[in-house]
Amino acid sequence: MLASLQKNFTIDExxxxxxxxKDFGIRPCGSSSRRAGRxxxxxxxxxxxxxxxxxxxxxxxxxxxxxxxxxxxLHRRAIEEGMVDENDPLTATRFLYxx
Numbered sequence: 643m644l645a646s647l648q649k650n651f652t653i654d655e656x657x658x659x660x661x662x663x664k665d666f667g668i669r670p671c672g673s674s675s676r677r678a679g680r681x682x683x684x685x686x687x688x689x690x691x692x693x694x695x696x697x698x699x700x701x702x703x704x705x706x707x708x709x710x711x712x713x714x715x716l717h718r719r720a721i722e723e724g725m726v727d728e729n730d731p732l733t734a735t736r737f738l739y740x741x
Contacts, residue, residue: 643684647708648715653691660695672702707737 644653663670672695674688692702710720712732720726726736 643687646684653687656691657695670696670700672696672700674702674704710736 644651644656660670672692674692696702708716710717710726710732717726717732720736721728726732730736
């Protein structure tokens with residue numbers, strides 16, 4: 643999922659950050675979007691990460707779509723897939739739901 647969203651960090655870096663946050667006694671609030679990748683494996687990886695890195699006492703916020711911001715890789719992808727018109731200023735909130 644991180645690669646499909648063109649994130650500039652890896653799952654290992656995310657795990658390391660979660661450990662550092664925990665070591666400092668900071669209670670994390672995880673945020674993730676289901677179905678942001680191309681297959682169910684992404685969901686499995688997301689839930690495995692939550693199970694291994696976030697306590698049951700902490701909060702995880704799950705969404706089912708990704709907000710499209712102008713000029714981003716997700717915006718270009720939404721244009722390519724015909725989800726939004728390239729001239730749409732996206733002043734109204736738009737979300738991309740990827741199957």
